[in-house]
Amino acid sequence: MMLEVKDLNVYYGAIHALRGINFHLEKGEIVTLIGANGAGKSTTLNTISGLLRARSGQILFQGEDITYTEAQDIVRKGIIQVPEGRKIFATLSVIENLEMGAYLQTDQAQIQSDLEAVLKRFPRLRERRKQFGGTLSGGEQQMLAIARGLMSRPSLLLLDEPSMGLSPILVEQIFEIIRDINEQGTSILLVEQNAQMALSIADRGYVLETGRVVLEGPAQELLHNPMVIEAYLGGHG
Amino acid sequence: MNSSKAVPSTPSFLDFLVRRKILGLLLLILILLLVLWKLGSELVTNPTLFLQQVINGLQLGFVYALIALGYTMVYGIVRLINFAHGDVFMVGAFMSYYAIARVQLHTWPAKVFPNLSPGLSIGIGSITVILLSMAICALVAITIERVAYKPLRNAPRISALITAIGVSFFLEYFGALNFVFSPNFITYKRPFDVTTWMVSAQGVQALQKGQAIPEKTVIFSNISIIIVVVSILLLVVLQYIVGKTKIGKAMRAVAYDKQTARLMGINVDSVISVTFAIGAALAGAAGMLYAIAFPQVFFWMGIIPGLKAFVAAVLGGIGSIPGALVGALIMGQAEVLSAAYISTPMRDAIAFTILIIVLLVRPTGIFGEAQREKA
Ligand SMILES: Nc1ncnc2c1ncn2[C@@H]1O[C@H](COP(=O)(O)OP(=O)(O)OP(=O)(O)O)[C@@H](O)[C@H]1O
Numbered sequence A: 001m002m003l004e005v006k007d008l009n010v011y012y013g014a015i016h017a018l019r020g021i022n023f024h025l026e027k028g029e030i031v032t033l034i035g036a037n038g039a040g041k042s043t044t045l046n047t048i049s050g051l052l053r054a055r056s057g058q059i060l061f062q063g064e065d066i067t068y069t070e071a072q073d074i075v076r077k078g079i080i081q082v083p084e085g086r087k088i089f090a091t092l093s094v095i096e097n098l099e100m101g102a103y104l105q106t107d108q109a110q111i112q113s114d115l116e117a118v119l120k121r122f123p124r125l126r127e128r129r130k131q132f133g134g135t136l137s138g139g140e141q142q143m144l145a146i147a148r149g150l151m152s153r154p155s156l157l158l159l160d161e162p163s164m165g166l167s168p169i170l171v172e173q174i175f176e177i178i179r180d181i182n183e184q185g186t187s188i189l190l191v192e193q194n195a196q197m198a199l200s201i202a203d204r205g206y207v208l209e210t211g212r213v214v215l216e217g218p219a220q221e222l223l224h225n226p227m228v229i230e231a232y233l234g235g236h237g
Numbered sequence B: 001m002n003s004s005k006a007v008p009s010t011p012s013f014l015d016f017l018v019r020r021k022i023l024g025l026l027l028l029i030l031i032l033l034l035v036l037w038k039l040g041s042e043l044v045t046n047p048t049l050f051l052q053q054v055i056n057g058l059q060l061g062f063v064y065a066l067i068a069l070g071y072t073m074v075y076g077i078v079r080l081i082n083f084a085h086g087d088v089f090m091v092g093a094f095m096s097y098y099a100i101a102r103v104q105l106h107t108w109p110a111k112v113f114p115n116l117s118p119g120l121s122i123g124i125g126s127i128t129v130i131l132l133s134m135a136i137c138a139l140v141a142i143t144i145e146r147v148a149y150k151p152l153r154n155a156p157r158i159s160a161l162i163t164a165i166g167v168s169f170f171l172e173y174f175g176a177l178n179f180v181f182s183p184n185f186i187t188y189k190r191p192f193d194v195t196t197w198m199v200s201a202q203g204v205q206a207l208q209k210g211q212a213i214p215e216k217t218v219i220f221s222n223i224s225i226i227i228v229v230v231s232i233l234l235l236v237v238l239q240y241i242v243g244k245t246k247i248g249k250a251m252r253a254v255a256y257d258k259q260t261a262r263l264m265g266i267n268v269d270s271v272i273s274v275t276f277a278i279g280a281a282l283a284g285a286a287g288m289l290y291a292i293a294f295p296q297v298f299f300w301m302g303i304i305p306g307l308k309a310f311v312a313a314v315l316g317g318i319g320s321i322p323g324a325l326v327g328a329l330i331m332g333q334a335e336v337l338s339a340a341y342i343s344t345p346m347r348d349a350i351a352f353t354i355l356i357i358v359l360l361v362r363p364t365g366i367f368g369e370a371q372r373e374k375a
């Protein structure tokens, strides 16, 4: 098993944000966490990434306990997060943003070839490579955020609401890219509010509500689950 | 802006704000015109004296720039006005003093390679001394950051600010102890002899010892040249580090957004340490250069240059590296010109008047960005 989250409890001061979450992800899968605002999706990703500390529970990555591992060592082990709201370094150029993704890579030749590869995948970024990250459009920033994540050569990519604020056509494009990245061998944990899109590319899904997993199953099943349709797919699927 | 949103129904208050800004601007323009008029007329009546002042101001401005960079870089990355920075400058001056006067470190090349030309050997020796001062200041700053500021990283900024003032007092009065730097004024021993040249219509000539300075000449010394050259070299190196190296890019990334920097695997703590170290190394270099120009060291010597460099950083736009340089060059000129044309004691008052005007008219400084969203 690639990632296993066991009985995770996370607090913000007195706020009990994650109330014993359990889920797992097999190598090569796309797994999605869906849920409304404040369900605890970003909290889950940030705890895996080492920005937040669990009060109890366990996170295992390839069998190794990483619950209390430092953020930079999480990246070193092959997990990278593409955060909610993209979080591009606005004062760095596009290329420099990509280089920050490769911060822990040491092989210069490999960094160059990875750079070439992501610029090939995202031709728009090549056109804008000298521009400041802050001057890109929302869609371009999302592409840059994903590309920056890929520069760390992850085996597990954590994506936090990549569709946020994008036009339907861009959402299609981004999801196409996610599927493509997955087909090339990267496992993906996808957090989304756009349940329709997320479930359509995922293998399995978990539904989060106020810090708990309330439903889980194969993505196709969840897409047709009456409760999911009612709550997340606008009633009539 | 905020106030106008908060109280849209009271136009008189809005009017007041608008008027105050206009008043401030008018004041600024008036002062600028007066200054220009005054300087213009001085330039016409005695151009050599004026030129002389500009040269002196340039030398001072570059020293301020080296100090101001430390303020601005540290502010950029941890939003802290590091009031102990001026005292790190003092430590730098003292370290070079000990290296030269007590250890004769600047003479090592002459001892090891006796047939080196004297100029080259003193040059290498002096570079060794400045590098040593820079390294010690860097270590001091890293220690200060780890011990005093890091535990307060997530505390309100005012707590960190007060701590910085505490660290500043600590360095000063610890330095004043008899077995540390002592409470006395100490004459600084320059590693090299001063050579002065005079520039006049007849060309450039060396000024002999004891020779009176003739009319209509501008004099400058190897000290001014060394200060300007060393400062520019250090600025180029800094520009390269911040702009082109991996650690420099990481510094900018951390300054912009620490959380996301951590998500990329950047060790934020060590990047912050490096930033403090670089700023302090520049202050250490400035300490030695300042002591060469004004050859006296004492435990309080960092306060006024530190404050002026801070004003320079605010004037340029705190957080902005080019801003620190421009602000410092302006401060250097303002200080020297007001000492020459108004009165010597006025020069410090002028520095802080500039601070007040900047805060009134353009709190973000010349190169300052508008408040941006921060994580
Ligand atoms: N920094 C914080 N301090 C206090 N409470 C927080 C903080 N961040 C999140 N929370 C709380 O934790 C809960 C989970 O938040 P989280 O951001 O994980 O939700 P989410 O599922 O990602 O929501 P969204 O879809 O809006 O991004 C919410 O109740 C939120 O208010």
Ligand SMILES: [Mg+2]
Binding pocket: A041, A042, A043, A084, A160
């Ligand atoms: Mg979220």
